[in-house]
Amino acid sequence: MTWTATDIALMLGKIVLLYAIILTGAAYLVLAERRILGFLQDRIGPNRVGPFGLLQPLADVIKMLTKEDMIPKAADRLLFSMAPAMAAIPAILTFAIIPVGAPLQLFGRQVNLQVADLNVGVLFFMALSSVAVYGIALGGWASNSKYALLGSIRGLSQLISYELSMGLSLVPVVMLAKSLSLADIVNAQADMPFIVYQPVAFVIFLVSILAECRRIPFDLPEAEGELVAGFHTEYSGMRFGLFFVGEYINIISLSSLASLFFLGGWRGPLLPPIVWFFIKVGLFSFLFIWVRGTLPRLRYDQLMHLGWKFLTPLALLNILVTGWWLALR
Amino acid sequence: MPILNDIKEILTGLSITFRHIFRKPVTVQFPEERRAMPERFRGSIVLTRDPDGAERCVACYLCSGACPVDCISMAAAEGENGRRYAAWFRINFSRCILCGMCAEACPTLAIQMSPEMFHCKRQVIDMVYEKEDLLIDGTGKDPNYNFYRHAGTGVVQPRGSGAGEQAPADPRSLLP
Numbered sequence: 001m002t003w004t005a006t007d008i009a010l011m012l013g014k015i016v017l018l019y020a021i022i023l024t025g026a027a028y029l030v031l032a033e034r035r036i037l038g039f040l041q042d043r044i045g046p047n048r049v050g051p052f053g054l055l056q057p058l059a060d061v062i063k064m065l066t067k068e069d070m071i072p073k074a075a076d077r078l079l080f081s082m083a084p085a086m087a088a089i090p091a092i093l094t095f096a097i098i099p100v101g102a103p104l105q106l107f108g109r110q111v112n113l114q115v116a117d118l119n120v121g122v123l124f125f126m127a128l129s130s131v132a133v134y135g136i137a138l139g140g141w142a143s144n145s146k147y148a149l150l151g152s153i154r155g156l157s158q159l160i161s162y163e164l165s166m167g168l169s170l171v172p173v174v175m176l177a178k179s180l181s182l183a184d185i186v187n188a189q190a191d192m193p194f195i196v197y198q199p200v201a202f203v204i205f206l207v208s209i210l211a212e213c214r215r216i217p218f219d220l221p222e223a224e225g226e227l228v229a230g231f232h233t234e235y236s237g238m239r240f241g242l243f244f245v246g247e248y249i250n251i252i253s254l255s256s257l258a259s260l261f262f263l264g265g266w267r268g269p270l271l272p273p274i275v276w277f278f279i280k281v282g283l284f285s286f287l288f289i290w291v292r293g294t295l296p297r298l299r300y301d302q303l304m305h306l307g308w309k310f311l312t313p314l315a316l317l318n319i320l321v322t323g324w325w326l327a328l329r
Numbered sequence: 330m331p332i333l334n335d336i337k338e339i340l341t342g343l344s345i346t347f348r349h350i351f352r353k354p355v356t357v358q359f360p361e362e363r364r365a366m367p368e369r370f371r372g373s374i375v376l377t378r379d380p381d382g383a384e385r386c387v388a389c390y391l392c393s394g395a396c397p398v399d400c401i402s403m404a405a406a407e408g409e410n411g412r413r414y415a416a417w418f419r420i421n422f423s424r425c426i427l428c429g430m431c432a433e434a435c436p437t438l439a440i441q442m443s444p445e446m447f448h449c450k451r452q453v454i455d456m457v458y459e460k461e462d463l464l465i466d467g468t469g470k471d472p473n474y475n476f477y478r479h480a481g482t483g484v485v486q487p488r489g490s491g492a493g494e495q496a497p498a499d500p501r502s503l504l505p
């Protein structure tokens with residue numbers, strides 16, 4: 001495929017638009033989380049800055065940017081300043097392969113609402129989620145503090161364990177769609193979303209993405225009761241902000257992937273595709289917040305037990321059963 | 330199957346928190362909405378008057394002595410009728426911990442705790458309250474108490490005029 005000027009302009013336009021959407025999305029997800037958590041706990045949540053607190057994200061950003069940016073004396077300066085970016089960039093990159101709506105016909109050409117339709121999309125996503133582990137590992141290591149190190153060790157083992165069950169729970173989806181490309185996976189769900197065929201894989205994937213986002217009940221890397229703030233204990237100012245934003249971007253991207261793999265992505269009756277996509281992503285994000293408002297934190301051995309002795313074998317069994325079913329059909 | 334039980338418990342928890350979304354929040358939005366405080370709540374300090382409308386405070390310095398953070402200061406003065414009063418009386422509310430010791434120490438029930446909460450201020454100096462700010466028109470908690478009805482104000486003879494009594498010393502010129 002040769003690239004014309006229009007193609008490049010279109011691509012740049014999509015990238016800029018996507019950036020704007022996910023960054024505002026993440027900022028407002030923070031606000032939504034604080035308000036919804038408030039309602040879950042019979043409180044009100046932030047409602048002072050602007051109408052209904054809608055300007056709160058702006059105030060937070062100003063606060064983060066104007067805070068003093070400290071680097072501990074004993075820290076490894078290079079890794080310390082790289083780690084937040086390494087946590088946030090993979091989360092943003094994941095959006096490159098997410099189709100947010102049906103292909104449009106604009107001025108006689110087909111425009112995919114997806115920055116890049118990789119034919120190995122699922123692998124790309126798995127690779128990025130592995131790279132994101134480095135942000136946590138190096139952030140904790142470079143801080144040179146015991147809490148940060150403990151947090152990052154926990155984070156490392158947790159993310160690696162749950163990546164396994166997450167990857168294995170996606171194998172049946174790939175088997176059903178017969179493709180690793182996300183666009184094909186969505187197309188394969190034209191008449192029936194995969195959650196109907198793969199409820200077990202869906203549950204495994206859901207639990208694994210909760211762990212991948214390091215959210216309660218899997219927030220051991222930053223367990224504030226025992227580790228101060230875990231791997232980002234020593235971070236302040238906008239460096240901490242990057243970790244923070246990265247976490248919320250991660251929630252959005254994993255929510256969109258969950259809806260792509262199991263709920264048919266942008267497919268749905270009546271409403272336009274993009275609206276369906278946003279509804280599904282919103283539902284998953286709400287689930288994340290709701291679970292956070294409900295469950296207590298797991299103990300470390302329970303976490304490992306759940307991952308290795310329960311989810312991974314179950315996911316393997318699920319692959320086996322799906323294989324039989326596909327072969328016998 | 331313990332796992333089924335676990336799943337059931339998690340779903341129960343989720344349903345409970347979901348139902349709480351629709352409850353009315355318990356939050357009181359403070360500056361706009363206020364709760365009525367109990368009568369004995371220690372929110373701020375007032376200086377009260379006796380039933381006749383005169384100031385109760387006799388500038389005895391007991392409150393200032395009782396205060397654990399030393400935030401009350403005053404200067405005593407004496408009126409024509411021999412009745413003592415505070416020429417000025419100052420409470421630094423930026424230091425006050427609202428412990429109520431001053432109100433307990435006061436023999437005349439002049440200084441009393443009030444459930445009214447005062448506002449926060451942007452300048453520390455605005456937290457220093459003078460006598461005019463503290464004095465209220467009412468009698469406060471014990472409406473019929475009048476210290477001078479028990480103690481009396483009149484001095485029978487001028488000071489220093491008794492037999493063998495020296496004239497009052499002037500502390501400022503107390504030279505050896």
Ligand code: SF4
Nearest residue numbers: 396425426428429431
């Ligand atoms: S309430 Fe306590 S701290 Fe405040 S003025 Fe009275 S004695 Fe001092």
Ligand code: SF4
Nearest residue numbers: 386387389390392435
């Ligand atoms: S307020 Fe009460 S304790 Fe304080 S100086 Fe006046 S009379 Fe004495």
